[in-house]
Amino acid sequence: MTNITSWLENFAVPLPISQAARTTAQLFADQQPTSAKAEQVRLNTLAVSVVNDYLQMMEIPTDLSNSDSWNLIVRLCANVADLEIPSVGRLECRPVRLHEQVCTIPAETWEERVGYVVVQIDESLHEAKLLGFIKNATTETFPLNQLQPPETLIDCLAELKTSPVKTLVNLSQWFVGQCEAGWQTLESLWNSLGSIPAYGFRSPVTTQNTPLNQAETVTRRAKLMDLGIQIDNQPVMLLIEINPEANQQTSIRLQLHATGNQIYLPENVQLTVLDQSGAVFLKAAARSADNYIQLQFKGEIKEQFSVQVSFDDMSITENFII
Known part of the structure; x- marks a missing residue:
């Protein structure tokens, strides 16, 4: 050679x-x-x-x-x-x-x-x-x-x-069925829980006012988040719904749900969106009788953001690129 x-x-x-x-x-x-x-x-x-x-x-x-x-x-x-x-x-x-x-x-x-x-x-x-x-x-x-x-x-x-590079979940790949480890379809996640979670009979997560001819473009994936806030040994579930729109923008809806036998999310559990610099962009907190909380926004191709689920002094952060 x-x-x-x-x-x-x-x-x-x-x-x-x-x-x-x-x-x-x-x-x-x-x-x-x-x-x-x-x-x-x-x-x-x-x-x-x-x-x-x-x-x-x-x-x-x-x-x-x-x-x-x-x-x-x-x-x-x-x-x-x-x-x-x-x-x-x-x-x-x-x-x-x-x-x-x-x-x-x-x-x-x-x-x-x-x-x-x-x-x-x-x-x-x-x-x-x-x-x-x-x-x-x-x-x-x-x-x-x-x-x-x-x-x-x-x-x-x-x-x-010792200082790993931030791993990014590529949302655009979800449109072609490619998902990172841990992210599942709702059906797969239900099966892993062993029963249909309370999510199954709550408010639907379809995008409001979405024309029927665009419904098939909506992609949803979910992941269990264990913050040590389990009730009946059930973690919370982060659900992400994405839908491509005009001008290379993507509509993104985040929902945090209780699962299994939980009726409500723990009070004051927080769902936060951070921009690429780490600044807070959107934030929601559960009240005493919320079974889910949600945030919705739009982003452009290659735009990065993070989603943080937190409760008391515990937090989990997922990093994304559109």
Whole structure:
């Protein structure tokens, strides 16, 4: 494996590509509609597998199953090669072939990444080299001679573990059925509770005045929030309803519900929306006989915000990007 600058060759880390990685890469490639897309997915999968094996060898935990690159629909729709690192974030693993002197970094991967590692894949698909690392990307091509040594990656991940990058829940992906761990359909959440929660016979959560021909665009997901305020061992439920509107805006409705045998929310439990700077944007608090509270607002594509559920000195915060 040659044709990279001599100084890059000096610190590149040679690694084998396992048979399991090649099998998985071929399986993912076979699912693609064109030969070009198949080759893209094959190389992306190999790059992610090599980095995954390397990090595990370095005793750094990884989570392939939560990575977009391991998601059938995301692989089909996007050029992603990410690897989820618990308590840290997503690392993008970009492949290059022999003779290439630049790495392609798609714009769709410029956000929600803790860094980018470049992996050179040989023609036989049996060997690879970890060429180096960069922390940020702002252009779609990056010269390989500007990479930092691979050990920079390990140092960066160690630093991020002590102060992890904020994980963002991508609401736009919900429209195509892609949800982060913990967020479920109402039906799935009811099943997990073992019975229909009190939510099931309360005020409906459909958007008021929504035309019938737009009803199918509304997407709802829910998550249980345990703040130590359980009644009859039941947590509260955060429900989010999103609906695309004109001018790239999204209507967002938040509701906080009691579940199971609870009749009312605990008094003074609070639901707060924070803007990207952390300032309070909207806030609601439960009264003595509220079975749910709600907030509603609109946001633009790529806009970030946080939702905080709090009671006394306990709070849980979820971070979102539209």
